[in-house]
Amino acid sequence: MNNTVSSSSQRRSLWQIFRTPFWVGVLSAVGLVSALLGDGWMDAVSWIGLAIPVVLCARYTWGKTDS
């Protein structure tokens, strides 16, 4: 994803703004429910689903994303 501000200053649609947060939310929800419904691989689905927000936070906090 390109994070420069000046090069792309046109208004974004609601879907453009919320596309990534939406999918992160869906995967978090799947992660929250999965380990409740079963053990083994369903635990692993939970770990992955809920690790995604953590990984994104780290990626954009420490990644080279400045303009």
Added chain:
Amino acid sequence: MNVKLWFLVHKWTSIICTAFLLLLCITGLPLIFSEEIEHELGDQVTAPPMPADTPHTSLDRVAEAARAQRPGEHIRFMFWDNDHHPNQVLVLMAESMDAPPDANSGVVVDSRTALVLDEPKLDEGLMYILFKLHVDLFAGLPGMLFLGFMGLLFAVAVISGVVLYTPFMRKLDFGTVRKHRSTRLKWLDLHNLLGVVTLVWALVVGVTGTINTLSQIVLAIWQQDQMAEMTAAYQDLPPPQQIGSVQRAREAALAAVPDMNLSLIAWPGSQFSSPHHYTVFLHGNTPVTSRLLQPALVDAVTGELTDTREMPWYVKTLFLSQPLHFGDYGGMPLKIIWALLDIITIIVLGSGLYLWLGRGSTVSRPVDEIESGGLAEGNIT
């Protein structure tokens, strides 16, 4: 609603709840690992090793052992936790049956030999202090409900924050963090980013936490509703003079509800039981059914089953809210992720506080800031 109104909602719900939410997040962090920490501190006994097929002794002997250990006290509950404390029964006793719900003393008894293993201190130690701060601020039910209200405000703050995310991000790509323009802009970007990606988790943990604060009320409603129906035939009878065997109650319950395991037994006259019944609470074996306790009411005199029913929806909601709040249902990796998400929430709360303190009391400037994606006058150094 316009941006200014949403901003005011976000600002005021946040101002009221942030201090308490910080307390909840900070005390909650070690509580995620309370099982491991107590194990590490040696606060928990383990039953001595014996052959795996050693039979369990009668619960009447377990009850006798507990009474001999604390003469003059009354048994109110027996608890089992096979996953973490196999071959043990935790017996909770009190000076009288109607002593306050948390005025208990505990005796841990080996379920095979009926030997007393430990008398755990239930109300001291660092974990106890953290637990009380997290649950009720040492203020009982009012403290619990107050924290539940803070949880609701937190949910409103999260939702209004998402609404404000829209105008803020109109001209920005997802994940934009402008680190070198100004400290304020960096923290504004981080507040938005960390807040939006942890949104679903934060809402679920916040709302289930609020539901958990209603536990005493929910269980009181259950007693007035379903349990009263099940024990209707006993309503006008005087309490029995002499109660019978708890072992017989256990057997009657397990025979009535096969394929379930003991979770706890509430003694006649205790909370969660009638004066005439042992209430045997059973749980299933899957992650979901192990949380959904089912009560079996057994006549304390005759040892015959009176009734057993599935819990109503509102008690099931409470039971399922517990794991979703604690994060204890997916092994150690899930606990670690829970802790990391908790730390991220602390950063969102802290950055929100910083943004508020750094901005003064005007409304128009932060609103301009949101509508321009943080590029309003004063941000660019």
